[in-house]
Amino acid sequence: xxxxxxxxxxxxFMSAALAAPTVIGSESVDPLSTANLxxxxxxxxxxxxxxxxxxxxxxxxxxFSAAQAGQLKVLSGVSLGGREKALLIRAGKQHxxxxxxxxxVVNLHTFAEGEIEQSAPVSTSGFQxxxxxxxxxxxxx
Numbered sequence: 001x002x003x004x005x006x007x008x009x010x011x012x013f014m015s016a017a018l019a020a021p022t023v024i025g026s027e028s029v030d031p032l033s034t035a036n037l038x039x040x041x042x043x044x045x046x047x048x049x050x051x052x053x054x055x056x057x058x059x060x061x062x063x064f065s066a067a068q069a070g071q072l073k074v075l076s077g078v079s080l081g082g083r084e085k086a087l088l089i090r091a092g093k094q095h096x097x098x099x100x101x102x103x104x105v106v107n108l109h110t111f112a113e114g115e116i117e118q119s120a121p122v123s124t125s126g127f128q129x130x131x132x133x134x135x136x137x138x139x140x141x
Contacts, residue, residue: 076127088116088127097131109134 030036075095077087085100086108095111116130 078128078131086131088130097134 071090071092073090075088075090077085079085080099083102087098087100089096089098093113095116096107097109097111099106099108
């Protein structure tokens with residue numbers, strides 16, 4: 001019984017392998033016809049729109065948006081080199097100066113409460129002045 005099943009399967013696959021090969025779409029219209037190019041363009045645009053929609057949905061519903069960051073906010077930053085930055089962030093009521101490079105984040109200084117005004121947002125030039133002032137104060141100590 002098993003030999004009969006094997007021989008039937010073998011004969012089926014042999015006949016399929018020996019059959020004349022047919023090229024799919026060989027009787028279709030010219031590949032560069034307006035109809036084919038339009039169909040390809042519409043299909044490509046549809047796929048691109050699906051990718052854009054999926055990216056937008058992933059960003060919208062990922063839960064990592066700035067609105068959900070809570071009390072953490074980047075107030076200012078200055079570039080120190082090619083890939084290094086100094087960032088002033090506010091975490092709750094505390095201000096922290098961070099050194100950021102591609103491989104690590106270092107806490108450079110934690111400011112005492114009230115040392116930096118809460119009312120006005122810190123601008124980049126104000127940040128540079130504050131950093132210079134803090135560095136001179138540290139050097140004077």
